[in-house]
Amino acid sequence: MLSTTTTLKPALTPLRWEARTLFLLDQTQLPLSTVWHSYTTVEGVVEAIQTMVVRGAPAIGLAAAYGMVLAFQQVINTETQWALVLEALKPLATELNASRPTAVNLMWAVQQQWQLLQQAALQELPLEQALKALEANAVTLHQQDVEANQRMGALGASLLPAHARLLTHCNAGALATGGYGTALGVIRAAYATGKCSHVFADETRPRLQGAQLTAYELMYEGIPSTLICDNMAASLMQQGRIDAILVGADRIAANGDAANKIGTYSLAVVAHYHQVPFYVVAPASTFDGELPTGTGIPIEERSTQEVTVVNQQRLAPEGMNVYNPGFDVTPAHLITAIITPDVILKAPYAAGISAWLGNRAEGLAVTTV
Amino acid sequence: MLSTTTTLKPALTPLRWEARTLFLLDQTQLPLSTVWHSYTTVEGVVEAIQTMVVRGAPAIGLAAAYGMVLAFQQVINTETQWALVLEALKPLATELNASRPTAVNLMWAVQQQWQLLQQAALQELPLEQALKALEANAVTLHQQDVEANQRMGALGASLLPAHARLLTHCNAGALATGGYGTALGVIRAAYATGKCSHVFADETRPRLQGAQLTAYELMYEGIPSTLICDNMAASLMQQGRIDAILVGADRIAANGDAANKIGTYSLAVVAHYHQVPFYVVAPASTFDGELPTGTGIPIEERSTQEVTVVNQQRLAPEGMNVYNPGFDVTPAHLITAIITPDVILKAPYAAGISAWLGNRAEGLAVTTV
Numbered sequence A, B: 001m002l003s004t005t006t007t008l009k010p011a012l013t014p015l016r017w018e019a020r021t022l023f024l025l026d027q028t029q030l031p032l033s034t035v036w037h038s039y040t041t042v043e044g045v046v047e048a049i050q051t052m053v054v055r056g057a058p059a060i061g062l063a064a065a066y067g068m069v070l071a072f073q074q075v076i077n078t079e080t081q082w083a084l085v086l087e088a089l090k091p092l093a094t095e096l097n098a099s100r101p102t103a104v105n106l107m108w109a110v111q112q113q114w115q116l117l118q119q120a121a122l123q124e125l126p127l128e129q130a131l132k133a134l135e136a137n138a139v140t141l142h143q144q145d146v147e148a149n150q151r152m153g154a155l156g157a158s159l160l161p162a163h164a165r166l167l168t169h170c171n172a173g174a175l176a177t178g179g180y181g182t183a184l185g186v187i188r189a190a191y192a193t194g195k196c197s198h199v200f201a202d203e204t205r206p207r208l209q210g211a212q213l214t215a216y217e218l219m220y221e222g223i224p225s226t227l228i229c230d231n232m233a234a235s236l237m238q239q240g241r242i243d244a245i246l247v248g249a250d251r252i253a254a255n256g257d258a259a260n261k262i263g264t265y266s267l268a269v270v271a272h273y274h275q276v277p278f279y280v281v282a283p284a285s286t287f288d289g290e291l292p293t294g295t296g297i298p299i300e301e302r303s304t305q306e307v308t309v310v311n312q313q314r315l316a317p318e319g320m321n322v323y324n325p326g327f328d329v330t331p332a333h334l335i336t337a338i339i340t341p342d343v344i345l346k347a348p349y350a351a352g353i354s355a356w357l358g359n360r361a362e363g364l365a366v367t368t369v
Helices: A040-050 A056-073 A080-096 A102-120 A129-157 A184-191 A209-221 A229-239 A264-274 A349-368 B041-049 B055-076 B084-098 B104-121 B125-159 B183-192 B207-223 B230-238 B262-275 B350-369
Strands: A014-020 A021-025 A036-039 A164-168 A196-202 A225-228 A244-247 A251-253 A258-261 A278-281 A327-330 A337-339 B015-018 B021-025 B037-039 B164-168 B197-202 B225-230 B244-247 B251-253 B259-262 B278-281 B327-330 B338-339
Touching: A014 A056, A014 A129, A021 A056, A036 A040, A040 A056, A040 A080, A056 A080, A056 A102, A056 A129, A080 A102, A080 A196, A080 A225, A080 B327, A102 A129, A129 A184, A129 A337, A184 A196, A184 A244, A184 A278, A196 A209, A196 A229, A209 A225, A225 A229, A225 A327, A229 A264, A229 B230, A229 B262, A229 B327, A244 A264, A251 B207, A258 A264, A264 A278, A264 A327, A264 B230, A264 B262, A278 B037, A327 B230, B015 B055, B015 B125, B021 B055, B037 B041, B041 B055, B041 B084, B041 B259, B055 B084, B055 B104, B055 B125, B084 B104, B104 B125, B125 B278, B125 B338, B164 B183, B183 B207, B183 B244, B183 B278, B207 B225, B225 B230, B230 B262, B244 B262, B259 B262, B262 B278, B262 B327
Parallel strands: A164 A196, A164 A244, A196 A225, A244 A278, A278 A337, B164 B197, B164 B244, B197 B225, B244 B278, B278 B338
Antiparallel strands: A014 A021, A021 A036, A251 A258, A258 A327, B015 B021, B021 B037, B251 B259, B259 B327
C-alpha cells in the first residue's frame, strides 16, 4: 500500500480566551467565511449574543462567563471598594443576563460568576485576586463543558444500535458548546465507534443553523451526512430511514419538558408517531430546577426579517405578517431519554432530574466554594 | 362617512390563451416581479413546466392541454395526412407527458387531448377543424377547472366552523389552477362567508411557494394572514391556534392516499396528533383511479441547489450531500375528508372515490364524445 499522510485537524471551537480577551468565531458568516472577532468589553459580548455571532445554549453560557470577567475588569479600573464594585457591576450583569431569554445556561453562568464574586467580597479578597479567580472559574466551566460533552457522547452512543442512521435538528455541535457538542457530540462518539452510519441534518429554518453550521461540522469531521429541509424528516421516518433522533436543549424544566430550537416539537411528534427514539442531550447548566413545567419557559420571538429575507434577498411580499418564535417546548412524554454527562434520565423524569441535580449540587459545593 | 372608492381587482390567474398563444405568469419571479411569457411551441411549454414558470398540479394540466394545441398546430404545418400527423405528434405528446412525474393532472390533460384527436382521426375530420376542436376543449377544461374550484370552495367552507383559523401548505391557490384555487379556493369561500378569521401559510421549503405565492395571493385578496416556517405549524397546533388544515394534491390513488408538496405528510401526522381536521381539496383530474395505493406514486427528486442556494445566495457548504424529494404521500387514514367539486369524500375512501369517478365518467362521456 502507498503510505498516506494523515492531517490532524484542530478541534472545532466557537470561542477562545487569550490574554483576557474573548475571541468568538462569527457563526453568522459560516460556512462561507471563517472570521474571528475579539471582545474586551461586556457590552461587546452582549451584542455578540444578541446578534448570534455566538449561539447555542452552552456556548452562550460560556461567552457569558467570560463576559462577567470582562465586566469585572472594566469596573475595577475605576472602582476600588468591594461595595461600589458590586454596585457598578450589577447593571452590567443584569444586561448580560437578559441578552437572550430562552437558554437558561446564560443565566446559570452569570449566576455562577456572581456567586463567586459575592463570596470574594465577603472574604474581602483583593480585587485583582478576585479577577484571577473569576477568570479561572470561566476557564474551568469551559473545560468542564467539553468534558461533560465527551461523557454525554459516550453515554448517548451506548443507547444506539450498530450502524444507526441518525437525524439532528439545528446545531448542537462543537459550535454550540465549549467544543465537541451535545447532540452532535453523541453523533461524533457514535461515528467513532461504528454505531453511526449516516446523519441527516435538518436545515433548520429560519436561521439555517443546520445548513450552515451542522453541515459544516459534519463535513469537517468527514461523517457521512445529508442535508434536508425540516419538512422532509417525516417522509424519511415514513420510509424507515431514521433509527434515532438527537437534539440539544435550551432549557429543561423540572418535569423534563424541554425547550429547544423551533421545529424540535414537530420532530418529536412525528418521531412518536413512527416510534423512532427521540433523545435530548444536555449538560447540567441547561436544567432549570426552579421551573416545574415547560409552560413557564419564556419563548423568544425574533425579527420577521429572519423569515422574509435570506442573505439580504427578500423572499416574501413586503408587508406580509410573520410569526417567528425562536423555540418550542417538547413535553417530557415525547422524549425517550435525556442524556446528561452523568446519567441517562428516563420517564418519570421529575424524580430522576431532582435526584441527579441534588447530587451534583453537593459535588459542586466541594469543588467551587 | 367619507365616500370611498372600491377598486375591483382582476381575478388572479396563472395562464391566459389568446390568439393561439399561451401566456404564463412567471411564478419563479413572484412576488417581486409580475412577468408574463408567451409560448407558441410545445417545447416552450415543456420547459416552462420543468422550470416551474407554471406549477401547481391543475395549472400544469391546463398548460399541457394548451401545449397539445400548440403541438398539433406545429405538426399540421408540415404534415397533411392524419396517420402522419399522429405519428409526428406522438413524441411531442410523450415529452410533454413526461415533463414532470408526480402530478397526474398533466397526464390526464395530455390524454384528454390525445383521445379527442384519435376520435377526430377516426372521423377523418379536416385538420384545421380538429385544431379548433382541440383548442375549444382546452378552453373548456380551463373553464371547468375554475368552476370546479368554486364548487369545491363552497363545499369545503361548509365543513368549517365560524371564524376558523386555517393553515395551508405550499400554494394551492388561483396561481396553482385555472383560477380561484383548490385549498385556497376553500379559504377564499370561507373568508367571503365569515367562516375564516385568519390564515397561516407555511413558507414551504425549498421552493418557498408559500412565502412567494400564497402570501402574495392572501395579501392580494386582503385575507388576514401570517407567514410561518414549516417547522412552526406544530407549535401553533400545540397552542390550539389552528382549527383546520387545507392542502391541495398532485395525485390521489384509488384508496385515498394523496401525494402533495413535500411537508404535507409531516403536517398530516402533526394534525392527527393534535386532532386538527386535515382536508385535501382536489378536482377529478387529480385522481388516479388506476393506482391502488399511494406507494405507486412516482416521487420527483429535484436539484440539490433548490436546498443549498436561495436567490443565487449559497447557504450550505459546497459539496454537502442533499436529499430533495418534491413530494410526499399522506396515507388516507390521516385525511379527515377529501373535498371534490361534487362530493365530500370520507373514509373508507376506496368505495366513495370509485363511485364518484364512475358517475363522472358516465357524465363526461355524454359531454366530450
